[in-house]
Amino acid sequence: MMKQPKKNNGFTLLELLVVLGIxxxxxGIVGPQVMKHMGASKTKAAKVQIEGLASSLDMYKLDVGRYPSTEQGLNALIEKPSDVERWNGPYLRKSKVPVDPWQQPYQYKFPGEHGNFDLFSLGADQKDGGEGEDQDVVSWL
Structure with a gap:
């Protein structure tokens, strides 16, 4: 009788450890690069949202004759303020004012220090200034 060669049906522990090590x-090499780009994409998303909100604020002004006050805030884009007569909203497609990519509300001031109004996000660190993902995203630049 001839012996049949033994079939190899699996991986050895050493082979699995080598693959896991690779x-x-x-x-370790790719992870930090992906995270860096993810932070940059959040900043870009905040810029796009701010541009959209600024356009909605301009439409509000065309109808009402002025921008919402700081007290009325961005909610005036989805709910008619009690002291406004020619409101023709809602001016946003969604029923809620969007939050920034870091899940914080956008900051709105009227009258603005840098333009008709100031609309901004404080970035990931929620503090003035910063670099990279921590930088402020503003409507006036």
């Missing part, structure tokens, strides 16, 4: 090394 995957961990790649994750």
């Amino acid at each position: 995957i961990a090394m790649l994750a």
